[in-house]
Amino acid sequence: DEIDIEYEVTAYSLLTAGENPALLFNNIKNYPDYSIVSNLLGSEDRVALATGYGNISEFLRNWHSVLSRDHIFSTETMESKAPVKEKIRKGSEVDLFSLPIPRHYLSDGSRSGYGRYITSGLVLARDPRNEDILNLSFTRIQPFGKDRYAFDAGSHGNMWEYLDYCRQKGLNIEMSVIIGAHPVFYILGAAFTRNEYSKAGEIINAGYTSGVSNNLPIPSDSEIVIEAECFPDERFEEGPFAEYTGYMGQDSTKNVAHVKTIMSRKRPIFYDIQPSNSPEHMNLFSMSRSSAITETLRKFMPKGPSYNVVWPHYGSRFLSLGYVENGNMGIARQFGAGIVGTDSLWGKVVFINNGRTELSFERALMNLAQTHIFKGANILVFRNMHIISSDITSEPDGTVGKVLFTTSGKQGKIMKYSGDDKLEFVSDYTKVVISYKMQENGKLNLQVSDDIDLNNMENIGWAIATRMNPQYDLTVKNNKIFMKAIRDHPEIPTIPDDIMDAVRRKLR
Template identity: 40%
Template sequence: MELFYPGCSYLKATSLRGFIERYGSSYPEDVFTEQSEVDIFYEPTAYYKLMETENPLLFFTKIRKFRDFNLVTNTLGSRRRMAFAIGTEEENLYQQWDEVISNDAEPKVIEGHSPVKETLQTGDGLDLFGLPAPAHFSMDGEIKGFMRYITGGLAVARDPLNPETVNLSFTRIQIIGKDRYAFDMGSHGHLWNYVYNARKESKPMPLTILIGPHPVFYMLAASFIENEYSHASYLADFRYTPGEFNDIPIPADTEIAIEAEVMLNENFSEGPFSEFTGYMSSRSTGNVARVKSIMRKRNPIFYDIAASNSHEHVGLFSIPRNASIIRGIKQYLPPSGGYQIDWPFSSSHMVALCNVRNPEPGLSKQLGLAIIGLDALFTKIVFISEGGQKVPSLEEALLSLAGSEIIEGHNLLLIPEVFTIKLDPSSSKEGTNGKAVFLFHNSVTSFEREILENAVRITSDSKSVVFSHEENDACRVNVLVDHDIDLDNTDAVMWAIATRTRPDKDIRLNKGRLVINARSKTRLIVPELPPEIVERIKKRLNSASSIKK
């Protein structure tokens, strides 16, 4: 099957550069190309942060001290770009992705020349520092002083207990030597289990890192499945080439590949790092790998994923997974409900906004519980509109609650001590958190916003919601946030609700009023960029050398 790209004829697009070229031809306004020289220390991140609202794909043609390389970031930072990567339109993204992960085809392994092997480093020629891996934020890697991270590297491994199974996993990679890197493999995922079993069985653990395969491989790696190569081969005519040292096939059009082996008895104090929650985190498995080879195309494109709660970082851990969650809901809940579900990027995938078009008694509650159950690691607050025609915004959800009589157990469910991801800043040391489901009828057609002293009031008819730093009694719904949160920025308020609220303790009813205390209870560190870097890029963006294609 060949990919179809809107506005183009049927094309084979099995490489990252093919995707960028074709997407740029179809949506030139959504690709920003910087032709001035860019430094890998903080500058790519500064470009992203300064252009976050516009959210384009960012392509850098000149990298200081790395003249053979280009660099791309925010490649999959929007639903439209994800949809384009799998040959569909944005409105069909979940349906098409469900088809991809539900079907497979035999991967084709080819012998002989392949583009990824145009340059090969081994032995004394190995040099990970020769890759333009950026330093993203000021505090990244400060424990040991190695600041440069490969964020766009996909770890490919065989299951030590079932070698026919090949898995793609995300892992952040800290370069600590010419032939050594430290990495965090997360907790209890496929790669974690593979390394655990290899250590337990005293088996070697080869690992190959892909930097810049076609974007579909990133979406597959984020889907929490195995044998991703087979699903990719269902979608398009991808070809694979054998490894040089590892018995792990590599997509032949990958920009860069690193063959390595996990040092099962070595550890390194990797981190801290700016995580998808939007905060610095020192949590890490601290594993180490020894590099055997670095292979790459001629003039390769280095694939970077902007760190912290960037659109691509959050989106990759949301959208491919969401397709599986929605499939489960369609499979097990009555189909007549007409379910609509969205996880806003600003919530770091911890808040779901939903609508049930045709609610039967108890069905909306069941939907909320199903989302929490199917998305056990992430979603902790679910807002559900009953009988509406669209997914509500955060303002519409809160205003609808302001017009309702809120009764715990009826239209507010609070569940204490539920399993969650430990990276959630409001989780307990044991890895639990409260979870909440809100139910309401969305009667809001429009609303007004009023900036007050130390508060923002949102009104619709007689209903009012207040965002404030201190408790405000002059409203039915009050969201409390810290002073670092811009009260007039709904995305920032959503981020605070998502990451700083422990629902069973911080959501309370007080004389008919709903109070959501989204103020931090622990010390949280938000990643920062050097101010002089930000100012430099601001000036550059206004200069004639910056070209938006």
């Protein structure tokens, strides 16, 4: 079927989220020479496949060693002919709106009315302090003219540092935006590292070609490359945009770049990364961090027990679920505290079970309810801890409470009972109650806002991860646990109902 770049790629992604497939669209309305691919790295198995590892456990064990290598990339061998140079547009031929850039959510770019965003733009630039160093960074890109776009460079990453240095020195900076290249470049670009080309060479044998309007080398088999120049003092009211938290993000560096050249294959595939807390978005910015944390902890934790932890997509990195096998409660508690300590920007709600367990939010809650509480000893709240500024429950000084639940749940059968305003999980040992009004008849009682779907455990997990500040919203009373996730929150990204209905009909 033909698809429209207005919201439909996002609609397909949302409506097929249960299967989590990679999506390829070959019939794009008004863009006959293009295809669109989305959710390419939406599953951990596809991340492992793209990086040459057999499974995600192997990736997590080894990826941090790839990131630790830091060699300067050699530009001695450049290919004069390359697939990405099959079509070159310069000067008056440049038109960003000729690219099938999707509009993802209704409020994207609403400050200016330009709602289409390039989400897969890997920005290549040289370090202005040492031009031998090349860096790939992610920036969200909002075209607002045929040859101009605004972008958010994030906070205190490599690109942010380059722009800040150039602004202070009165310099412009050349950059190339790569849209569609080997997935290894994307995983490295999201890892907050540098010299990504050299690191990529440890995994893949990539060819490179020189730029057309600048001296930046680009992967020869890229789908599309935009060459531009940024004037660090120029600003445009970019945003808001659907961020990884699952809410509309308002912050932006509001930088502007002027496009000099667009080059591409003859019939390129436009790579689109779904924003908000989509599986692909979460995988890209989370996997490298997860590898570093798990391997650091395994290195220093006691030998003998096995350790496992996941950061589920729906938790926006604030939620961790794990277990220790062949250990004890003290080792499980130590492992969980290590996660809180090493994942300092996130690591807000951590569940660690003593014993192998299913790593689902439903099971984590039941494990907590089944664990004997003695003056709250298995609930450790870290007060006034540092957290990333995008956490909507943080205090003005950038702190939040973080919590470690150490559990010893029994892996029995769970019975589920649901009503209009209440959900209960019951086992032979205990009861969990989730509701819109706080209840007191469960061992564990959770209150969520009425916009949360009580039949969707991932939605409930997201609410607990993003709307609860544990130092204020978690209490233990009369051997019962009470959690509240009802705080005010920013706008949630949405797309028009008629678009969802139309795509739903196509999928039947």
